[in-house]
Amino acid sequence: MFTARTYLAALLLAALPAQAQQNDNKQQMLHAIAEAPSADNIKRDIEKLVSFGTRHTLSETESDTRGIGAARRWIKAEFEKISAECGGCLEVSYSTGVISGEARIPNATEVVSVIAIQRGKTDPNRFVIMSGDIDSRVSDVMDFTSDAPGANDNASGVAGTLEAARVLSKYQFNGSIVYAALAGEEQGLFGGKILAQQAKDAGWRIKAVLNNDMIGNTAGINGVVDNTTARVFAEGTRANETEAEARSRRFTGGENDSPTRNLARYIDLIADNYMTNLDVMPVYRLDRFARGGHHRPFNDLGYPAVRIMETNEHYDRQHQDLRTENGIVYGDTIDGVDFAYAAKLTALNAVSLASLSWAPNPPADVTIKGAVSANTTLSWAAPLPQEDKLVKGYKIYWRYTDASAWQFSREVGKVTEFTLENVVIDNYFFGVASVSQDGIESPVVFPGAAGSFGN
Template structure:
């Protein structure tokens, strides 16, 4: 059976811990200012307890029990998030040294590779020391902004679905598979076709090279201050060699990142906005951990992170976006909730202090002292398609527009935080050249009409590009004269229509549907 090795090696050499691993039954917020707390290195936090390394457990002035006596190698311990509601606890790939509720800590025998995507297991990740930071100063959301409202209105459900379908069609996006590399290359190309600078950040996982895909809109006033929207691009099922379409987990989050980039590229912002699709999340948050560690080492000033992971499943009574946060992220969560309520009031949003929710990529930022929140479907533990071959777009057909509203709300939150300063002049949003080209109908399924206005009689060349960067159709245009074009034979999806004349050029997006 194919096995994906559990990440046990960090970027630095292994951490030899002479201290004991201890369980402290106290809300960490109530003891952070005590003298004895200063001597601890925290590795996991729950609402009612936390786990830490302590060289002198006797100094802890709270109910405390030793889980594991030192010395031991911290890299040999892993945190396991179990999936509530998925039956009896599975046999875990190592010695269980702690278990409470849906959390366990295991010791991996000699660094033996462990399977990923096991039934009943949400995530297995290395046990890491958490270095919390201070809360960033985030102003309250007060004034309505018409530019943000325009961005929210520009979010297209057809565009979101088209991206999810495309990612699903790879069959699998297992991080060690060639299909993942192809998906990452496609996302990188997609950003470029939407006028956003991007690159692939390479990292290694047990000898396999893979990548995060990172795009950026530089801030016009404070470019060194950064807001991030992110999601993981990889998928998994059990056993891992099977088909893993990963529509909800997590093509939905990746589509949200791309859609946010598409509508926000039309504007400039006070602060830098980064759009990131992470690799190897399903095998231990590997890509995001690499990114967050390198960002911390580089001194990046990340003011806030919005991580989206599974936003399609919304059964009756549970059509809610859940946003857990930790202590350093409370102000960020509050600002995000306010923005979502202002611009997308139809979406039910619940924010909640829950530092135990470390099963997705926002956790990598928590560990490095950056404010971050997760946006996830409230009924995730009841999703019957989770980590299965049935995680396809068709399985969620009855839950729309929940997913679209989650994307709209995320755009509203990110744009509010980044603070738009005006149109960018690219890809729309007030660009003079963009307004010259009209494509109708859009979305379309048969024949489209392309019209170029504003330059009477001028000739231009027009080309339609697929998301892989290849030209799929081309034709000459005369300004003021509508041109009909049959697109019936083109596959459904998102395209870019580019035109160029002797005096100007521009582009527009085209969505083809069934």
């Protein structure tokens, strides 16, 4: 019924500036993306990946029904199907490299990952990446013939990546999105190493890597059942920090403000703003204690990269031969996957990727000054020419030095320098975010080399 109230609301909406309406629409899109991932699609994809018996990196490559060769061809076909449905919006290909002479790959073996690129419309050489791992294993990491279902570790991550592509391929973004199914993780992170080096050689400006490794388990070995939290692992100082940069950081701070840490804070904020019943736990560590994942090769080259995963792991279901021993059932089988939870973590990825790709490039060349002064001044480079119209302005953030999240902020307009009066530099950490005409923000950039997302 068209009442007087709805008529008035329509008049008010029409009276709003076009930009305000556009902002509302972008926020609505992000909420829609957060609701879109399908648990049924993820279940179907995990079932298919499990059906290949084993996806061990050294396993069968010629069969159409068993081994990693069949798995990667199916993944490529799925990406191509998604691309066909969006009018060819994905560039689907293999990322390959030959590995040999390694402890877990002694003989020459082609490590083949599958990638799909959704090109941005204004800044196509700016990239964000979502990844999952194709390969699986049992107790003996060199056993490439036994059944290794790898339902949660890590068919769940690949299924989530495929589903994110289905959701996000319905939209256009300013920056480019890469969906990657990486091989060789269990044998030494080789798929990630190959893709990270290829990206560097190609000059990709990578602003975020979201590695998904085990996103489907909600029943932990500690007895906790939890479908409302997720962990985001984020390392501190850059692995490729120079001695000069380390000396500077010692006097100015930044050990807790690497681009990777600020990417984790960004994902945490995305969950708060757009996700229902999901709390993100940033973990300030590269990965689980003394362990690793496929984000690390990107960290090694200085790119911001995090691992997104379940909060409570069940070690009886990881890297185990299929067996029952002393009444305990071992093995990474599909009955241990919570598909609705995997869809929820997929949604966290999708809305984070969308926000990152709609946002402008994070500010570059951020500097700060204010020693022996009542005021703090931050400056940064002007937006890239291809993004100048996209940028509405900038937002300065600051927090007490013992706080884990940003506490205070101020929008400062489309300038390249701003002074916070009577805010003493000694007492806070500072950063700057770019803001789009749609009100979408980039991650916060800490001043100097310690926090730089690059140009």
